[in-house]
Amino acid sequence: MAAHPAQGAGxxxxxxxxxxxxxxxxxxxxxxxxxxxxxxPIFNGRDxxxxxxxxxxxxxxxxxxxxxxxxxxxxxGGEGDEAYYGGLITKxxxxxxxxxxxxxxxxxxxxxxxGKARDSGVLLHCVGPNGPGxxxxxxxxxxxxxxxxxxxxxxxxxNKLESAAAPLSLVSEGFADGKQRYFKAGxxxxxxxxxxxxxxxxxxxxxxxxxxxxGGKDVESPFGEWTRCEVIARGDTxxxxxxxxxxxxxxxxxxxxxxxxxxxxxxxxxxRNIKLTPLK
Numbered sequence: 001m002a003a004h005p006a007q008g009a010g011x012x013x014x015x016x017x018x019x020x021x022x023x024x025x026x027x028x029x030x031x032x033x034x035x036x037x038x039x040x041p042i043f044n045g046r047d048x049x050x051x052x053x054x055x056x057x058x059x060x061x062x063x064x065x066x067x068x069x070x071x072x073x074x075x076x077g078g079e080g081d082e083a084y085y086g087g088l089i090t091k092x093x094x095x096x097x098x099x100x101x102x103x104x105x106x107x108x109x110x111x112x113x114x115g116k117a118r119d120s121g122v123l124l125h126c127v128g129p130n131g132p133g134x135x136x137x138x139x140x141x142x143x144x145x146x147x148x149x150x151x152x153x154x155x156x157x158x159n160k161l162e163s164a165a166a167p168l169s170l171v172s173e174g175f176a177d178g179k180q181r182y183f184k185a186g187x188x189x190x191x192x193x194x195x196x197x198x199x200x201x202x203x204x205x206x207x208x209x210x211x212x213x214x215g216g217k218d219v220e221s222p223f224g225e226w227t228r229c230e231v232i233a234r235g236d237t238x239x240x241x242x243x244x245x246x247x248x249x250x251x252x253x254x255x256x257x258x259x260x261x262x263x264x265x266x267x268x269x270x271x272r273n274i275k276l277t278p279l280k
Contacts, residue, residue, distance in 0.1 A: 078110025106268025113266030
């Protein structure tokens with residue numbers, strides 16, 4: 001039997017009210033984020049499938065340097081008096097993506113980094129060979145106590161003619177303070193070619209290379225807590241966020257595609273929720 005027009009309108013209004021109520025209720029779970037259906041976990045939480053290991057000390061062997069523990073990636077940083085330098089590297093190359101992950105520091109530091117600020121990082125758009133040094137030619141999302149969110153231009157090529165012919169470069173905006181350069185939206189033009197560091201905007205000028213250093217403006221979570229990081233690599237641009245705050249930005253990147261490398265740099269660090277979302 002067909003409903004009376006007035007009844008039909010009432011049913012529609014009731015339905016719309018229910019839908020609105022449910023939509024409003026979705027974000028009510030405190031601290032939870034709605035999942036992004038396009039985000040793909042590039043770390044599966046079970047094993048290192050899709051990745052390979054390279055360190056200066058152990059080459060492609062992995063004697064407990066990178067392990068999976070309770071769905072998280074543990075980076076040991078070292079063993080005994082030896083620090084490990086290198087990374088866990090994707091077999092696949094990526095461009096135009098949003099990379100999100102969380103990290104927290106463990107306690108130990110090793111080798112020459114013993115007693116120093118805990119240090120790690122994620123290298124983006126990695127190209128070229130592994131070795132003889134620990135890194136690949138890339139742009140770094142720096143993760144270090146007091147400096148998470150710095151951009152580093154990492155050219156590992158030993159052939160200077162090659163570096164000159166195909167420079168690893170970017171442009172940003174900010175200001176210089178002595179030898180240090182800082183990101184600042186609307187600041188002066190800053191250019192980097194084959195080397196250099198662009199500090200995140202709040203990095204403490206009095207930073208010291210000591211464990212548990214914390215600057216007055218740091219947005220990294222306190223020691224032992226999880227810090228959420230986000231990289232938006234769209235075309236020839238990079239944007240870094242730490243705990244949902246924009247901390248750094250660059251454009252006119254000369255390299256826009258490559259592998260990802262999660263560093264081991266003499267400190268224990270844990271990672272989880274490593275996900276990559278393709279961008280159009």
